[in-house]
Amino acid sequence: MPAHPEFVAAFEAALRGGPLPAGVLAQDAAEAARRFAVYRNNGAVSLSEALGSRFPVIRQLVGASFFAALARAYLETSRPRSPVLAEWGASFAAFLEHFPPLAAYPYLGDVARIEYARGRAFHAADAPPVDPRALAGADPDRVRLGLHPSVHLLDCAYPAVSIWMRNQPGAQPAPLESGPQTALILRDPAFQVPVRALGPGDAALLHALMAGATLTRAADMAQQRQAGHEPQPLLVSLMQSGAITEARE
Amino acid sequence: MPTACLPDLPGVGFKPDHFAAIRADAAGIGFFEVHAENYMGAGGLPHAQLAALRADHPLSIHGVGLSIGGPGRLDADHLARLRRLCARYQPESFSEHLAWSSHGAEFLNDLLPLPYTEETLRLVCDHVDQVQEALGLRMALENPATYLCFSQSTIPETAFLAEVSARTGCGLLLDVNNVFVSCTNHRTDARAWLADFPLDRVTEIHLGGHETEHLPSGPLLIDSHGRAVADPVWALFAEVIAKAGPRPTLVEWDNDLPAWPVLAAEAARAGQVLAAGRGAGLARAS
Incomplete structure (x- = not known):
């Protein structure tokens, strides 16, 4: 039975906030969580920064901290579909138009x-x-x-x-x-x-x-x-x- | 399979902000490296700059998105993009990571860890074979910086990489900072890791900076590429070069970019270590 597809699926679910994948070695649960948080953070921050560099005026208009939250919300439905990040973000304009907290803008x-x-x-x-x-x-x-x-x-x-x-x-x-x-x-x-x-x-x-x-x-x-x-x-x-x-x- | 070669000199990760400074003074820089995924648009400034650099310098193309350590087949579209890029620029080196970065059709933009097992060894070897066949060149595989280990692993990282290289013929990209980061994080000895690593398969070395966090059990180092190379990493690098002889050595600095002279000075420091190692060294496995 191949185990790797299940491992990767469990790891990816944990990146989204699910429980840590089985087999993580650490001194205790708190440390396992701290270590795993590096991966959660790397992906979310790097993609948020990539989105901000594609949409610098939007980031400036809403402010950096609101933009980070906005990017997290966008990522939940619209992760990149390819490693070529320059192609990412085609749906961001429509997302902004339908994001309830931005209805006044x-x-x-x-x-x-x-x-x-x-x-x-x-x-x-x-x-x-x-x-x-x-x-x-x-x-x-x-x-x-x-x-x-x-x-x-x-x-x-x-x-x-x-x-x-x-x-x-x-x-x-x-x-x-x-x-x-x-x-x-x-x-x-x-x-x-x-x-x-x-x-x-x-x-x-x-x-x-x-x-x-x-x-x-x-x-x-x-x-x-x-x-x-x-x-x-x-x-x-x-x-x-x-x-x-x-x-x- | 044609095997081009980077020179045994220091190289630098190319950043567009440095283009004008590099064109004015690239003394002592033996090669430039770019991230493949930044050059997959159709045209414009990225290709104009890369074509100009490539005309004057050896080039390393470094992929960050192929997900070689992921399950299933490699992304055929992405492999085709890499093939076009390598055909266009004829790099002296193409390298990728022992990591996964995609899940299904989604790209996660990070280099994620895998357990080292017989299953993942076969998978990685299949993927490396597929890359080398598609690109028509010998690739190099880079050791990762990791923050976790897994109870599923049955093969040490060094043996895993050695076996991938032996089975596929690929070169190994030794990231000395990643060795230091991973071994510190896993409370193991970086020198023991290097003693177990097949230095004769190393076709390129990476050096980069890291950040330090603190856990109750000790430091947790983060591979950030956002600052100068740390002293313990320089020391390990010097030991590697004294043993293996000079190898093409890249200074990576991807975030919080310094001015060009700062980066060039880091490269010059690497160059001094490489010069000191000339005459020493191992025969290179082909």
Whole structure:
């Protein structure tokens, strides 16, 4: 009879707070508990720190000690499913939105989505920028743009970009926006991952481009959303960030 | 099976915060080691830095998530990630731990202990075979820092590791701090542990710092990698090198990171011990 699966199952149950596994050698029960506590602590603390490093603004907003409790609660239902911790935390935003003690802070979910997207952008695949001449010579009625794998566009119900910015190191206090914001997240050529809020026209333009619309069609959609919208500034900014990787007709 | 080799010099665990300082001055550093799981994203800064380091230095890839001491089969997805990483960077060494870190599909992010029995010996050997076959290289297995012993164990840790190495051909990564931590915690003699350990199978050495707690029965040392290497660990390391000859030796410092010169000075101290051991030593088992 293999004994190891049962041993590991009992050890893991004890990590969650169950009785210590059979066979632990120690001077007495109190010492066994102290020794086992090293393992309980190592796993919980290291995962809480890993979560905090993925969601530093959430940690700052709720405070370090509340965040540690939050991480323990999240771990009960959502331990990492792989040793690649950079992939962990996809469900953290939804968890925050449904965590009863945080019901008065409904914007935290959007802030967490921005932080998760920044992590994805940081690790996204590399892709060289398009040759600017290819874009300059393209027919706007036919050309469709490929965007860098790090580009994320998030429609937030709350002014989460402003909240995120106010909680960056060295940020100046600024009056908070109200209402929804669309967040643009991308990794620039210096590997920085800035976050910016897009106005309604820019957001419509980029949504359309990411959905595969031609430049003309995307500009039309931006016009419908925001009369008089000019697509040029956002396109130039995306070019400068290396975010346009393809222009195909 | 191709056997690349790290140089018998001091190495340092690479931290992105040190990248610029390392590019300015890596004098005396014989190799860098990275945790495999930190380089499993598709692209971006981690790979840009690792590619630059790898171009100029020997590289050790050290896994912390394969759960070699766990029951059942190894995680095929994770093994595939490791294969891609090793194929991309062609490290001189790949190593993992005698420990388990996953339960079912869940990753626990710690190196957890196992009883040493005929059953777990077969299991660990099967897993090491599987890793070496999948990666196409000879891996090294590291002795753990432990806080508990189990009545189920029937094989001493040293004999267990020696037998895994003999059966699978894997190298052994000797973590001298882990020896000191475990032996102190279990009220046994680190020198006796080292006397029983097959030093001729050692392909790499780790040195790191630990924290001290106190139990009624004596100290409980915690393997924290958050401070300088302790003096008793330096003394054991010097004895190992005098006996075995110089080996690639990594200084690990993962938490409460110091400035680069502090870490480089720890590596230089290891380098002095290695230099003093040149000419001494054992033939290496292949």
